[in-house]
Amino acid sequence: MKIQNARVxxxxxxxxxxxxxxxxxxxxxxxxxxxxxxxxxxxxIPGLVDIHFHGCVGYDFCDGTIEAVSAMADYQAGNGVLAICPATVTLPEETLARVCRCAASFRAADDSAELVGINLEGPFISEEKKGAQNPAYIRKPDTGMFRRLQTLSGGMIRLLDIAPEQEGAIELISELKGEVVLSVAHTTADYDTAARAFAAGASHVTHLFNAMPPFSHRSPGVVGAAFDAPGCRVELIADGVHLHPSVVRASFCMFGDDRIVFVSDSIAATGMPDGDYELGGLAIRVKGNRSVLRDGGAIAGSATNLMQCVRVAVKEMGIPLSSAVKCAAVNPAKAIGVFDRYGSLEAGKYANVVLLDEALNIRHILCRGKIIG
Structure with missing residues (x-):
């Protein structure tokens, strides 16, 4: 097959x-x-790589069923997201174990997004910054628990989210830094604590600015510590809800497009009508692209897929298309160690190709060489 006359x-x-x-x-x-x-x-452009989303089309990754993962993978592929690393939420170990076993046994259809990893978001987080995570299941950092889940997943866990101020967190980071990407998340950490986490081996930040102390002139917090850690990548949810466009533009000035990873953080309501849904046992209400807890109104994930986040970043936030694609394909693939197969259009990689028109509408999708749209 030959694709000609495109801007590649x-x-x-x-x-x-x-x-x-x-x-x-x-x-x-x-x-x-x-x-x-x-x-x-x-x-x-390369097929996008979403390394942090929870669900879509009425299904959640934590349903722990092949049916759920298949439906999610089909929806993502139809929207140009061709490699997925979905996230869990804070749940009991036995529930997370079921999710891990399911991921280990899942095999994508040839016209569907490929499951390339698991993002273990919780349970090693701060209750104060839990966001839309269930506090009943928050646990202290536990290396043994991680390794049990990793064994069940067949080595699929690629990101482990952790609040570094929790008792034993720095020790866990030091011990696991060669086994999984450690991401600072849902945290009350100040600059010094976050800096210790990065020095110990953390190299990623989950949804920068969200569920963490604000960046201020005398207390730069996680944001400042991440900026000062050259190898650290940071996630941004560019859905137009989680972050003001000025904050996204400022983040590009701070971190550059080499260190930013666009994620959707989408939940089961994505691709569905407005209404009431659930995330990790918590009641969610969705209207438009805004998803909030019914009890309290806090933002609870997003209702926007990653391709739409790219469009929002370019059309509404002034981010160049080349930078947006880099942050939604190249950088996430590098972050979780799958750039040898995904994330760019170089010879030897999977033929995951999305053709976009000038308005960034999808014209064709090739999934591992097969035309699916």
Missing amino acids: FSENGAFEERDLFITGSYITSSGAEDELIDAQGCYA
Whole structure:
């Protein structure tokens, strides 16, 4: 297959007009032209990689069923998100164990997003900054629990979220830093505590600015500590609800587009009508793209998929398309260690390609070389 006349996204963040060749499931440097796609006027971007979302189309990852993961993977693929690392919430170990076993046994259809990891968001978080997490199941950091779940998942857990001020958290980070990506999350940590976490081996921040102390001129908190930790990547939810556009623009000035990872943090209501839903046993109300706890009104995840976050970032926040794609494909794939197969359009990687028109509407989707939309 050959895709011609597109403006093709390159790993360095530029768009250049060149041909894309696909043989079977992979991008190749050359190939047969038995099938031709004329992409005149389109951008060719890699399939997006969402490393932090909870659910969509009425299903949640923590349902722990093949049916749920399949439905989620189908929806994501149809929206140009072709590799997924869904997140859990704070739940009992036996429930998380069921989710891990399900992930280990899941195999994606050839027209569906591939499950490339698990984001264990909770239970090692701060009750004060729990957000839409159930406080009944919050636990102190427990290396043994993580390893039990990792064994059940077949090594699928790629991100472990943790509040570094919790008793034993720094020790856990030091012990696990070579086994999983440690992400500072749902935390009351000040600058010094967060800096210790990064020095110990944490290298990621979950939904920057949300569920953590604010960034201020004398108390820079997690945000300042992450800025001062060169290898640290930070997540942003660019859905137009979680962060003011000015904050997103300022974050790009602080961190640059090499260190920012766009995530959707979407819940089961994504792709569904307005109404009442659930997240980790908590009642949620959704109207438009805003999702809140019915009890208290706090923001509870999002109702926006990652491709729509890219559109919001570009059209409403002034982020260049090249930077937005980098943050939604290249950086998340690098963050969880799957950039050898996903996240860019270089030869040897899966042929996960999304063709967008000038208005950023999807024109075609290729999932591991198969045209699915």
